[in-house]
Amino acid sequence: MSKVPETVKGTRDFLPEEKIFRDEVIGKIKLVFELYGFSPLETPVLESKELLSGKDQYGDEALKLMYEFKDKAGRDLALRYDLTIPLARVVASNKDLPKPFKRYAIDRVWRYESPQKGRYREFYQCDVDIVGVASSLADAEIISCASDALAVLGIKKFLFRVNSRKLMDEILRNANVEENKIVKTLRVIDKLDKIGQQGVAKELRTFLSEASTFGVLEAIKLKSDWNRLSSKVKASEETKKEIDEFIKYLEELGVKEYIFDLSLARGLDYYTGLVFEIDAGVGMSLGGGGRYEGLIERFSGEKISATGITLGLERLMDILKKSDKKTSSEIFVIPINTLKASLQIVNKLRKGGINTDFDMLDRSISKNLDYVNKQNIPYALFVGEKELGLGKVKLKNMKSGDEEFLSVDKVIDKLNYKK
Amino acid sequence: MSKVPETVKGTRDFLPEEKIFRDEVIGKIKLVFELYGFSPLETPVLESKELLSGKDQYGDEALKLMYEFKDKAGRDLALRYDLTIPLARVVASNKDLPKPFKRYAIDRVWRYESPQKGRYREFYQCDVDIVGVASSLADAEIISCASDALAVLGIKKFLFRVNSRKLMDEILRNANVEENKIVKTLRVIDKLDKIGQQGVAKELRTFLSEASTFGVLEAIKLKSDWNRLSSKVKASEETKKEIDEFIKYLEELGVKEYIFDLSLARGLDYYTGLVFEIDAGVGMSLGGGGRYEGLIERFSGEKISATGITLGLERLMDILKKSDKKTSSEIFVIPINTLKASLQIVNKLRKGGINTDFDMLDRSISKNLDYVNKQNIPYALFVGEKELGLGKVKLKNMKSGDEEFLSVDKVIDKLNYKK
Numbered sequence: 143m144s145k146v147p148e149t150v151k152g153t154r155d156f157l158p159e160e161k162i163f164r165d166e167v168i169g170k171i172k173l174v175f176e177l178y179g180f181s182p183l184e185t186p187v188l189e190s191k192e193l194l195s196g197k198d199q200y201g202d203e204a205l206k207l208m209y210e211f212k213d214k215a216g217r218d219l220a221l222r223y224d225l226t227i228p229l230a231r232v233v234a235s236n237k238d239l240p241k242p243f244k245r246y247a248i249d250r251v252w253r254y255e256s257p258q259k260g261r262y263r264e265f266y267q268c269d270v271d272i273v274g275v276a277s278s279l280a281d282a283e284i285i286s287c288a289s290d291a292l293a294v295l296g297i298k299k300f301l302f303r304v305n306s307r308k309l310m311d312e313i314l315r316n317a318n319v320e321e322n323k324i325v326k327t328l329r330v331i332d333k334l335d336k337i338g339q340q341g342v343a344k345e346l347r348t349f350l351s352e353a354s355t356f357g358v359l360e361a362i363k364l365k366s367d368w369n370r371l372s373s374k375v376k377a378s379e380e381t382k383k384e385i386d387e388f389i390k391y392l393e394e395l396g397v398k399e400y401i402f403d404l405s406l407a408r409g410l411d412y413y414t415g416l417v418f419e420i421d422a423g424v425g426m427s428l429g430g431g432g433r434y435e436g437l438i439e440r441f442s443g444e445k446i447s448a449t450g451i452t453l454g455l456e457r458l459m460d461i462l463k464k465s466d467k468k469t470s471s472e473i474f475v476i477p478i479n480t481l482k483a484s485l486q487i488v489n490k491l492r493k494g495g496i497n498t499d500f501d502m503l504d505r506s507i508s509k510n511l512d513y514v515n516k517q518n519i520p521y522a523l524f525v526g527e528k529e530l531g532l533g534k535v536k537l538k539n540m541k542s543g544d545e546e547f548l549s550v551d552k553v554i555d556k557l558n559y560k561k
Numbered sequence: 562m563s564k565v566p567e568t569v570k571g572t573r574d575f576l577p578e579e580k581i582f583r584d585e586v587i588g589k590i591k592l593v594f595e596l597y598g599f600s601p602l603e604t605p606v607l608e609s610k611e612l613l614s615g616k617d618q619y620g621d622e623a624l625k626l627m628y629e630f631k632d633k634a635g636r637d638l639a640l641r642y643d644l645t646i647p648l649a650r651v652v653a654s655n656k657d658l659p660k661p662f663k664r665y666a667i668d669r670v671w672r673y674e675s676p677q678k679g680r681y682r683e684f685y686q687c688d689v690d691i692v693g694v695a696s697s698l699a700d701a702e703i704i705s706c707a708s709d710a711l712a713v714l715g716i717k718k719f720l721f722r723v724n725s726r727k728l729m730d731e732i733l734r735n736a737n738v739e740e741n742k743i744v745k746t747l748r749v750i751d752k753l754d755k756i757g758q759q760g761v762a763k764e765l766r767t768f769l770s771e772a773s774t775f776g777v778l779e780a781i782k783l784k785s786d787w788n789r790l791s792s793k794v795k796a797s798e799e800t801k802k803e804i805d806e807f808i809k810y811l812e813e814l815g816v817k818e819y820i821f822d823l824s825l826a827r828g829l830d831y832y833t834g835l836v837f838e839i840d841a842g843v844g845m846s847l848g849g850g851g852r853y854e855g856l857i858e859r860f861s862g863e864k865i866s867a868t869g870i871t872l873g874l875e876r877l878m879d880i881l882k883k884s885d886k887k888t889s890s891e892i893f894v895i896p897i898n899t900l901k902a903s904l905q906i907v908n909k910l911r912k913g914g915i916n917t918d919f920d921m922l923d924r925s926i927s928k929n930l931d932y933v934n935k936q937n938i939p940y941a942l943f944v945g946e947k948e949l950g951l952g953k954v955k956l957k958n959m960k961s962g963d964e965e966f967l968s969v970d971k972v973i974d975k976l977n978y979k980k
Contacts, residue, residue, distance in 0.1 A: 146654045147612045147860055150638055151604035155651050158664065161601040176889040177911045179918030182580040186572035186683050187606065187669065193566045211630035214673060219569055232574050235565045240935045242921060244888075245577065250606065254633060264605050275921045283921065290911075316700040394904040441566055469663075485813045492596045494711075499598030502661060502694045502702065518660045 152255070152263030163465040167295060167458060168248055171268050174291040178283065180183045180246040180270050185228035187250060191218035192234045194227055196440060209252040210535065221252035224438070226412075226450060233273050234442035241274030241446075248455070256396045260460060268429075272452030273438070278384065281416045281433060281449045282391035288420065288429070289397050295462060300422040302400040303365075307415055307432075308381050310404070316376040319356025323349055325411070331362055350369055355484035362405040371402050388416060418451065424461055429453035466518055472557055473521040475500035476510045484525040487535065491523075494554035514540060523553065569579060571682030573676070582884040584603050586714060586877060587667055593710040597702065599665040599689050604647035606669060606851035610637035613646055615859060628671040628682065640671035644688045645856070645869060647830075652692050653861030660693030660737075660865075665844045667874070687848075690869030692857070697803065700835045700852060700868045701810035702949050707839065707848070714881060719841040721819040726834055726851075727800050729823065735795040736776025742768055744830070750781055752827035763854060781824040790821050804849045831856045837870065843880055856885045885937055891976055893941040894919035906969050908953065910942075913973035933959060942972065 151157060156164060172182075191210050205351060210220040222228055225247045231238060248268045271288050272280040285302055293301050307328075314324050330345045337345070339359065346355045364371055371381055385402075390401060391534045408417040409431060417432035431451030438446040473496055477484035482502060491498040499519070500511050507524075514522045524536040534547045537556070548556070568574060575583060591601075610629050629639040641647055644666045652658060667687045674682060689706050691699040704721055711719050726747075733743050749764045756764070758778065764772040783790055787808045791801055802823075809820060819837075827849060828837040835853035850870030857865040892915055896903035903919060910917040918938070920929050926943075933941045943955040953966040956975070967975070 147609065148649075148654070149605055150607040150609060150636070151634075153607060155605070155647075157651070157655065157658070158600035158602055161603045165601060176916050177914070179890040179893075179916055180886065181577035181888045181890070182584060182588070183577055184575040184583070186568055186574070186582045188569045188572060188683070190566065190569060209632070211632060213628070213630060215570075217569070228574075231566050231568075232576070235567070236576065239576070240932055244918065264607070272921070277921060277923075279921045302869040360871055391904075394901055396908050469600040471599065471600075474598075482813055485810075489815050495596070496974040497595050499663065500693070502696060502698045504696075512658055541694050 146325055152257040154262060154264075158470075159468040162470065164244065164290060164455070164459065164463075166465065167462065168266075168268075169453070171291050171453065172246070172248060172292050172293050174287060175268075175270055176244040177290070178244070178270070178287040180244045183232060183245040183247055184228065184249070185225070185232060185247070187221055187252075188219050189222050189228060189231070191458075193231060193441075194220050194223065196227075197449050207253040207255055209254045222245050223251055223253050223504045224452070225249060225251065225267050226271065226434070226452075229269075229271055229273070229450075230438045230441055230448070231449075232301065233438050233446060234444075237442070237444075242280070243273040244270070245273070246270045248509070251262075260456065261454070266455035268453040268455055269450055271448060273446060273448045275449075276435075276447040278388035278416060279391045281388060281418075282397065284431065284449055284451050285392060285400070285418055286354045286395040286397050288453060290447075292420070292428070295458065297428075297458075297461065298421060300399055300420055300428065302397070303403040303406045303421055304400055304416065304418045305403055305406040306381070306385055307413055307417060308373070308376050309548065310407070311451075312376055312377040312381055313361050313404070314358065317361065318354050319350060326408045327358060329407060331358070334405050334407075345558075365403040365405070368402045371404075375404070408432055416449070419468045420453070424457075426457060427454075428457050428461075468516075468518040469499070470497050471499040471517065471554075472497045473499070473523055474510070474514045474517075474519045475523045476507060477501060477523060478507070478524060478526045480525045480527055480530060483530055486506065487523070487525055490550050491554060494551075494558065496554060496557050512556060521557065570674040571683060573683075577889075578887040581886045581889065582881075583874070583878065584637070585884065586683075586874070586881065587687070589713050590710050591665070591667060592690055593706060593713050594665040594667075594687075596709070597663075597689070597706040599706070601782055602651060602664040602666055603668070604641075604644070604651060604666070606640055606671075607638050608641050608647060608650070609950065610639045611638050612650060612860075613642065615646075626672040626674055642672050643871070644668060644670060644686050645690065645853070645871075647858065648688075648690055648869075649857045649860055650865070652794065652857050653863075654868075656861070656863075658692075661699070662692040663689070664692070665689045670683045679875065681875070687858070687874055688869055689739060690867060692865060692867045694868075695854075695866040697807035697835060699866075700807060700809045700813050700837075701816065703850065703868055703870050704811060704814050704819070704837055705814040707872060708818060710872065711839070711841075711847070712835040714877065716841060716847075716877075716880065719818055719838050719839055719847065721816070722822040722825045722840055723819055723835060723837045724822055724825040724827075725800065725804055726836060728794070728796050728804065729826070731796040732780050732799055732823070734796055736780065737773050738769060747779060747826045750777070750824060750925045753781065753824050753826075755958065780882055784820055784824065787821045790823075794823070817872035827851055835868070843876075845876065846873075847876050847880075870943040871923040886936040887935075888918070889916050890936065890938045891916045892918070892942055892972075893929070893933045893936075893938045894942045894944060895926060896920060897926070897943060897945040899944045899946055899949060900947055903957060906942070906944055909969050910973060913970075913977065915973060915976050940976065 195205055213219050251267050252264050304414045314327055319327050330342055334342055406419055411432040413432040414435040415433035419430035420428040422428050429452045433449040435447055475484055475488050488500050489497050522538045533549055537548055537553050538545045627639045632638050670686050671683050738746050749761055753761055797939040825838055831853040833854040834852035838849035839847040841847050848871045852868040854866055894903055894907050907919050908919050941957040952968055956967055956972050957964045
């Protein structure tokens with residue numbers, strides 16, 4: 143090859159220093175998902191194009207973003223663009239799965255977008271979904287779980303924007319938006335962040351009356367706690383009661399960071415009820431989700447309730463403080479003409495649960511210390527003949543510079559105690 | 562869609578009961594890899610076809626197995642078939658990576674093979690590699706690490722078959738195999754497990770003399786410890802000394818389960834020195850690897866030593882005893898007309914570190930217990946009004962059937978103590 147090969151457009155490598163931190167973040171998210179009783183499900187990255195391209199799933203716009211291709215046998219396939227459609231497929235084809243089915247997945251998805259700063263074609267989603275519960279208790283549980291995940295990651299400022307598609311439908315009807323224009327209207331509202339209120343007004347006017355446009359614009363200005371908002375909107379008592387209940391469940395599960403926001407529409411077409419989005423004040427949402435009552439039915443013929451949320455890993459990573467770990471190693475053993483004895487010490491440290499690396503190149507002490515510094519390994523351990531005779535080794539704390547002569551057992555105790 | 566959609570040919574889903582166990586196995590492997598000071602690296606699943614199709618990498622046979630396609634822009638891409646070529650790409654394009662570079666990766670790869678029982682087109686490899694160390698100390702470290710990973714997984718019977726390509730080259734030359742037939746001869750030897758000794762003899766005779774065929778067949782019968790074998794083979798003192806050293810390192814790192822086996826050739830063309838394979842007596846190897854001195858140079862122009870091993874996750878899973886966990890949940894809370902108080906208890910259990918699920922469907926006690934049984938959740942917790950008044954809840958151990966009235970704090974202590 144004439145030049146150093148690159149990654150495929152829109153994809154990137156994660157070197158250890160980033161990957162270690164990503165794994166830590168994923169580990170914390172997984173921990174919270176499991177605390178909430180969600181179990182992991184893994185599905186293949188390839189799906190048939192037919193499965194992924196249902197019109198009522200994703201909207202025409204988004205179908206353009208499918209990473210699709212033909213395989214060697216001419217099959218139309220695509221790399222999945224979310225983890226929700228594969229979940230729906232699994233539920234449809236495993237009818238005996240006990241319900242409720244609470245599943246999480248933290249895995250790769252692909253979208254054939256124009257790569258931009260911080261936006262890749264291959265990225266990770268972290269999903270929790272509850273299948274088989276119609277009650278808004280499930281939506282509250284989902285939000286509570288996502289909220290705890292953010293808290294555990296140390297993200298302090300965030301707000302769940304919540305809305306209801308049912309409520310919006312009624313509000314739009316009451317503003318005299320015709321039935322066949324409701325979805326179109328919601329799609330325009332969904333662009334509010336991008337095109338602003340004036341842009342929305344302009345687009346709405348192309349297919350709604352001036353009065354309807356005004357009604358819609360007034361409605362989507364409303365953001366507040368539900369109690370205050372409830373009295374201001376025109377909607378049926380039934381729908382209001384459903385939302386009352388949802389809010390009660392949110393409170394009972396201890397979720398405090400939320401606001402009812404009538405401008406929240408959510409782009410995906412498969413949402414049918416409550417929708418939610420996480421605003422951390424960083425210009426784009428950290429994730430979102432909602433209730434999708436029709437998606438599984440599309441594959442199975444059987445109506446099955448479902449709700450869920452997605453956290454975007456890359457967006458989370460962007461706002462988290464970076465870690466300074468560059469390697470998994472906690473200690474680096476430097477033999478000074480003592481390879482055989484040093485290897486025994488390496489074995490002992492590893493058996494003691496300490497992540498241990500050692501000099502395999504017979505380098506000088508200063509070169510070894512260079513390496514340890516570059517790799518940010520917290521401790522160096524010198525194994526010299528004289529000290530060995532006394533049953534000791536020299537432990538150097540690379541941060542403080544402190545050196546101690548200790549037995550190997552004491553080294554293990556000391557490093558384990560730090561954890 | 563007219564019928565329930567299926568997974569793409571050669572791929573499959575992992576429902577929670579399998580996925581939980583897979584994650585446990587991956588967690589244990591990761592733990593050992595990190596104990597050895599290997600750090601994680603993540604690369605994209607897509608690579609350019611050009612990168613993956615170097616002739617000296619994988620052999621013509623294997624190139625047929627590439628899962629390749631054209632993307633929307635007409636790029637020739639493929640899903641990676643191993644984790645080694647992407648590692649070589651990363652090393653070649655990040656020249657300032659500190660060396661030695663010890664990396665691990667546990668991730669998906671794809672091969673467009675005919676799916677068979679237990680053989681899929683999408684599967685996982687678990688790799689450790691050391692880049693930048695020419696000494697066989699690195700090969701010994703790799704084997705020691707893989708050996709510990711198998712031990713931690715509870716696999717008791719396994720043997721590392723080891724061989725040296727250099728040694729084999731010399732043996733073949735000494736058997737008068739011509740220089741340009743050495744690779745071809747090794748490829749035939751590699752088929753020994755599949756076609757047997759007679760098959761190998763037959764194929765060798767098509768391009769080797771009777772005497773050479775005989776010499777090769779005699780050599781590849783040799784399997785024993787190195788000391789005994791060393792005196793029986795015709796090879797240079799230099800090569801023998803190198804192997805002596807490797808064996809010494811293996812012993813010093815505490816590896817006991819190995820045999821020198823001259824019939825081991827390893828299919829991949831990129832190996833240049835020591836090669837190894839894991840035999841667990843189950844008909845196929847659990848993994849293997851070896852030294853590849855030329856692969857990185859191919860991309861970077863700079864000669865960089867490397868060695869590594871791959872464990873096949875699916876093959877490991879096949880021989881491990883299955884776990885009986887079907888869900889992440891440790892306890893299932895059943896409110897008896899006490900939803901509000903129960904949700905507070907759910908919150909408290911989760912804050913106490915207990916994976917907690919609860920009834921969201923207002924089901925009867927017997928239906929809830931059915932669900933808990935089906936899901937193999939270890940404990941059920943009944944929250945009744947009367948007991949709540951006394952500050953207690955009823956904990957039921959689903960396995961023993963024992964029931965106890967405890968405070969929620971005591972429940973948390975009890976379940977945490979079990980961990």
